[in-house]
Amino acid sequence: MFLEILIATFLGCLMGIFTGLTPGIHINLVSVILLGISSLLLQFVSPITLAAFIVAMAITHTFLDFVPSVFLGAPESETVLAVLPGHKMLLQGRGYEAVKLSTIGCLLGLLLTIFLTPLLVKITPLVYINLQRWIGWILIVVVLFMVLREKETKKKLQSFFVFLISGVLGLVVFNISTLKDPLLPMLSGLFGTSMLLMSLNEKVKIPKQKITEDIKIEGKTVAKSVGAGTFSGSILSIFPGMGPAQAAILGSQLTGNIGNYGFIILVGAIGTVSMLMSLITLVSIEKARNGAIVVLQQILGGFGVKELTAMIAVALIAAAIATFISLKIAKVFSKLITKVNYNLLCISIITFVSLLVLYFTGLIGILILSTATAIGLIPGIWNVGRNHAMGCLLLPVILYFIL
Amino acid sequence: MKGNTLLKISIICAIIGVSALYFISEQMEVKQVSINNLTDEEIGKEVKIIGRVERASNTDKVIFLEVGEQKIVTVSVVLFKDKDVALKEGDYVELIGTIEEYKGEYSIIANAVKVR
Numbered sequence: 013m014f015l016e017i018l019i020a021t022f023l024g025c026l027m028g029i030f031t032g033l034t035p036g037i038h039i040n041l042v043s044v045i046l047l048g049i050s051s052l053l054l055q056f057v058s059p060i061t062l063a064a065f066i067v068a069m070a071i072t073h074t075f076l077d078f079v080p081s082v083f084l085g086a087p088e089s090e091t092v093l094a095v096l097p098g099h100k101m102l103l104q105g106r107g108y109e110a111v112k113l114s115t116i117g118c119l120l121g122l123l124l125t126i127f128l129t130p131l132l133v134k135i136t137p138l139v140y141i142n143l144q145r146w147i148g149w150i151l152i153v154v155v156l157f158m159v160l161r162e163k164e165t166k167k168k169l170q171s172f173f174v175f176l177i178s179g180v181l182g183l184v185v186f187n188i189s190t191l192k193d194p195l196l197p198m199l200s201g202l203f204g205t206s207m208l209l210m211s212l213n214e215k216v217k218i219p220k221q222k223i224t225e226d227i228k229i230e231g232k233t234v235a236k237s238v239g240a241g242t243f244s245g246s247i248l249s250i251f252p253g254m255g256p257a258q259a260a261i262l263g264s265q266l267t268g269n270i271g272n273y274g275f276i277i278l279v280g281a282i283g284t285v286s287m288l289m290s291l292i293t294l295v296s297i298e299k300a301r302n303g304a305i306v307v308l309q310q311i312l313g314g315f316g317v318k319e320l321t322a323m324i325a326v327a328l329i330a331a332a333i334a335t336f337i338s339l340k341i342a343k344v345f346s347k348l349i350t351k352v353n354y355n356l357l358c359i360s361i362i363t364f365v366s367l368l369v370l371y372f373t374g375l376i377g378i379l380i381l382s383t384a385t386a387i388g389l390i391p392g393i394w395n396v397g398r399n400h401a402m403g404c405l406l407l408p409v410i411l412y413f414i415l
Numbered sequence: 416m417k418g419n420t421l422l423k424i425s426i427i428c429a430i431i432g433v434s435a436l437y438f439i440s441e442q443m444e445v446k447q448v449s450i451n452n453l454t455d456e457e458i459g460k461e462v463k464i465i466g467r468v469e470r471a472s473n474t475d476k477v478i479f480l481e482v483g484e485q486k487i488v489t490v491s492v493v494l495f496k497d498k499d500v501a502l503k504e505g506d507y508v509e510l511i512g513t514i515e516e517y518k519g520e521y522s523i524i525a526n527a528v529k530v531r
Contacts, residue, residue, distance in 0.1 A: 013440045013441075013443060013444045014436060014437050014440040014441070017436060017440055018433070018436065021436075054529075055529055055530075059527075060443060112421070115421060116421060119421065119424060119425065119428070120424075123424075123428070225419075313526070318439070318442070318443060321435070321439055322436065322439045322440065322443065324435075325431075325432045325433075325435035325436040325439060326432070326436065327432075328428045328429070328431055328432030328435070329428070329429055329432035329433060329436065331425065331428055331432075332425040332426065332428040332429035332432065333425075333429070335421055335422070335424075335425040335428075336422070336425060339421070
């Protein structure tokens, strides 16, 4: 059985590398396909082996999905906010450093969560029962704080407008019941294609990328970012409706000014922590908080402490492999990115994302992508924070909790 | 942060992960027992048996089986169906389940079955 699980872990890592590097291909998609063929696979392997494959894939994905976010500006819901500082670093020739920072966040966040697992298993049910009715109000305070942080009154009003219009878009999109993957066209438009169009318009030239092995960052900043990332990543897994982006906003408000470096570490930690934490919520409150974990629950039937311990061991192995691979791939991307025609690359990515949207969500998806792209251009033109466009997720979540 | 610190941490993670997985998987492995040698010590424990279906009776929600390694010694198996399972006499099966005692006889409440 040991060898069987180990092989499944390696295969899961390979699949996680593929899903992480390919914008639009999510682990949920692979997990659902796996569920479809699970009755056949279970003739040859045990359910825990399939679970190991899913966990290894999910953990590896959270490490690798920063690479396209930073180098291609093509985000997924987990990395959407890190695109902004990550892409900024790419334009300063420090794309590799950005990936390295997110990897630090992923790895240290994972280790901190593993260290806290016995405590988290105990306190999760208490937090779930007591904090649920306050989460909407907490998010309102976070949004107000975000808007009021802009310096001039005009910018504050513009930020609020961006928040509201994105929020309305989110409400409309989430109400289209026939849409299977509403996040893909909406987030790609708000944070991906709009940013790429701006780059095209500004005739951005990617400078030669530096491979910096030693990153100058204070231990205190790393500790604050990983701590806040672990806290927000845990909160996000306990409450339905919360997403990584809301957790990142919540986390960054908790830490105060941690700079771009700290923020990337924080977002990195949130993605991996929330994935591991969804295994802990499965044990402690018996709730599966994401698609991959739902599939894992269905395959395994029961999920207890023994299974959790095995999956934590799998996560450790996957994290080690993912750290090594993501840094290697970031080095390759750093070398390649200056050799390709960046304008052509932007056009290719916009075309690729549009085709993905068309394939997965049809013509209605293209309409959403176009609208979201138009809204996503506004913060760039007004020179206000693009994170206000996270209203697309924050407003529906706030209304979900307080109404 | 020094360049190779991440690498060192990840190597330590890999070593701890592989060792932990080795010990946990040893514990998770379901012990295979022979139908001929079932004892009271195994009552309540999860075991694996491999044998031939000697008799099968199917109802809507449950399948009752008599599984034997040799024709003389068999054990009763109760399998609750959560999906369509077709088992017939003569099939060689691998069953994982918990041993219970029912009316002085051993029986197995199966939770997984594979036709071999």
